[in-house]
Amino acid sequence: MRAMTVTQYGGHDVLKLQHLPTPTPGENDLLVEVVCAGMNPVDYKIRSAPRWGERKFPFILGYDVSGIVRGLGKSVAGFNVGDEVYASPNIGRDGSNAEFVCVDYRSAALKPKSIDHAHAAAIPLAVITAWESLHMHGRIETVAAGEHVLIHAGAGGVGHLAVQMARIHKCAVITTAGREDSIAFCKSLGVEHVIDYKNDDVVKRVAEITAGKLCPIVFDTVGGEVFNQSLRCVGFYGRVVTIVPGIPTDHINSLFAKSASVHLEYMGLATMFDAGPQRQGEILRKIASLVDAGKLKVTVSHRVKLEDLAEAHRLQETGRTIGKIVIDVKALS
């Protein structure tokens, strides 16, 4: 099969098109013919340096897939050859930047019927991250309708889905954005308050908007100083959830005065360590219903062909893309 591979750790030039054997599905695997793959920051991070363990070269990135089931491991239940599915492939194994990928059937779901593979491929990793952050860690089910939650970078891949998820839950959403187009995009999602972080004092604005109450959930998708800012925006008994490894920890003790918590979300565990992969399947089934009901929309801002994967990496690394970048692998007629 055709695959874009990582030949050593490094820059964009380590990505090479190669012909590799089609993988054989393991016991719990679906063999999926990839129609589209999704791009995430974790791709360029793994390309650049060892992360989540050393890997044998060449290996294949790509932790979002939408495609067609072409083979079944012997323990697979609930799926048939020919099913159109979407999933986030195991970050510890070869990914979806290739014509075929294996995914644990428990972590997969039938793709939403109302959208194409390009949009379905943009969903899994980001939506599972957003769901685990807001539900599992953030306990959004305990947040009353109309309460303010702060979701940083609402125009981003994870952010734009998290924002919609919080609004489905009837929270009043505050988000941050720094450019005219991303501010406009956040507003188009129905977000109640978009703070222009380049021109406004985020902490002060959050205090104003919430009348000093601050937020029960602050979702940090940016890291660094935004994490420190998040500590100051969370209210009594609140949850700061971050998805960015390497947070600055110097100010965490300030949360004692609020009886609050810091949550370090990493969605990859479930499939890497067999730590509840079925939760991913459940989340993706719920999300497919929301998408098909017109309640959740994924935005794809760029589509790139498999052989131009380096361009997808370059775009993702700017940190300025709106919504998601998708890789077209199979040309559908």
Place this chain on the structure above:
Amino acid sequence: MRAMTVTQYGGHDVLKLQHLPTPTPGENDLLVEVVCAGMNPVDYKIRSAPRWGERKFPFILGYDVSGIVRGLGKSVAGFNVGDEVYASPNIGRDGSNAEFVCVDYRSAALKPKSIDHAHAAAIPLAVITAWESLHMHGRIETVAAGEHVLIHAGAGGVGHLAVQMARIHKCAVITTAGREDSIAFCKSLGVEHVIDYKNDDVVKRVAEITAGKLCPIVFDTVGGEVFNQSLRCVGFYGRVVTIVPGIPTDHINSLFAKSASVHLEYMGLATMFDAGPQRQGEILRKIASLVDAGKLKVTVSHRVKLEDLAEAHRLQETGRTIGKIVIDVKALS
């Protein structure tokens, strides 16, 4: 009224017996005649240095009370003069080391009928801390029966109540203790595994006991290196809950690899900032039922007269007492 007061920040000699006016209950207050007060580490911490804000001297410590209602603020509902109640007085106001104290009625409950005031006074602050740590932060309701939770210092004031609470929830409890008497005491509580932290490697033992799965909840009541140890004992998606301000934060990023969280519990917020004081009342009502049903037992290891308050401080500061220290304020016939 007679009151033991703090006359300036410092050692035991700053505690002085004084006669002060009996307080007038505010709108939401019960005026409680103190039969017994409970001692907690927060008392000597506030005595030693400004904490949770500067205070005017002289002020009165004591954040546990069991006693008799003698007056009612005008918004009080559900209580009558003569009721026997227990509560944790507001840490920002004068406490229970005196013949009378005011407590927010929403944070109070009728004392358990089956125990005396000395035992009732030993419960509120510690049990609210344990409850918020295990339920609100630790989400113990999501832990399956038989799963292992680690509660450090199971012989301590908070620890010995937390241990019983986790067992009521059918968790298998692992705790730590360092002396023959505290190890024996933990065993008498029915704890499944008592690790002698002076002679055993806690992290290694927890890994052995849990067959490498580690714990969904680790409750740190000690701080310092025990907090760091706690980070290593928590499993995937787990919660490390600490009640000790000033945790070392250098290793918190290690929790990314487990998608885990750190919770900084401080029970005093609810009454200090009117941040849900009724939750304390609810917890104390639940606990009274458990105590009266014989399911939860508080252990009082020392009783000290009000005028000997310095001795209670000295004992608490050793960090070696089992269960709780109680101050006798009113001599009941």
